[in-house]
Amino acid sequence: MPGYRNSALGFFGLFLTFLPVVPPPATAASLDYVATYVWSLPQDPDFGGFSGIEISDDGKGFNVVTDRANLYWGSIDRDPSGRIRGMNIAGRAHLQDSKGTPLPAGRLGDSEGLAIGRDGRIWVTFEGLNRMAMYTDADRPATRIADLPHIPSIRKNSGLEALAIQPDGTILAVPERSGAQDRPFPILRYREGAWDQPFTISRDGEWLSVGADIGPDGRLYLLERAFHGLLGFSSRVRRFDLTEDSISAGEVLLETRPLQYDNLEGLSVWDDGQGIRLTMISDDNFLFVQRTELVEYRLRE
Helix, strand or coil: CHHHHHHHHHHHHHHHHCCCCCCCCCCCCEEEEEEEEEECCCCCCCCCCEEEEEECCCCCEEEEEECCCEEEEEEEEECCCCCEEEEEEEEEEECECCCCCECCCCCCCCEEEEEECCCCCEEEEECCCCEEEEECCCCCCCEECCCCCCCCCCCCCCCEEEEEECCCCCEEEEECCCCCCCCCEEEEEEECCEEEEEEEECCCCCCEEEEEEECCCCCEEEEEEEECHHHCEEEEEEEECECCCCECCCEEEEECCCCCCCCEEEEEEEECCCCEEEEEEECCCCCCCCCEEEEEEEEEC
16 A cells, blocks of 8 residues: 555654664775885995884984894985885994993994984984893994893894884883793883883784884884795885773784895884875895885875
């Protein structure tokens, strides 16, 4: 009966009016490739081995650290679309210990993580003799930092590799290895002159922690690496939400195939005016068969 049908439809429409509005599912975040720049400086025997990078807020300045305790800084030439076209070194320093002695290559000078605070202080981690140092000036002696808490899973030469600094100056550091492929990575936190270990993040088999940064969105971005022998390296980026006492399970933003890039070890996350950009730098291990690459991606939500 037509009248009955119209009444039923009217009732159904009224029912729908009072249903809660459920938003569509969020689109997963991913990274869009921007460009790769190959950087070389044949006349400098110390050039190479880059393990940490910091990009300035405007994308036009850089600081990089090598795993032989050398810090370089300078400016970046970019084309109108924001792709790197040149790296200009303005200065360099050989990092010192707290007594003012230049750090030798090897166990004492194996610098890996780099983070620079809003106050300009430079934080560097070392994975040989596992420790962190702070520099108010790259040309001055290091300021000693409290000893790390004892974590049995941190092995020799697999210490603090990834380093990030939060806006309030809190330092987060992640070791390269966790002690077992199914054991989570411990995250160490340094603030107000003391260390603690508030949380862990999952480890997936062969993926090792090599670089980290806090993005403009306040999240922790972690660069990981896997080595495949003659097939070279693959890289992965995960992102985590942080609170005072917890960290999310994380999401994978990028996973590259073997030989797609070189040995990406350093990560800087910044706002390029169009969105969040990730800049990664490779460690060529001072080998002629490898190269120094700067690889950039932009985040797409």
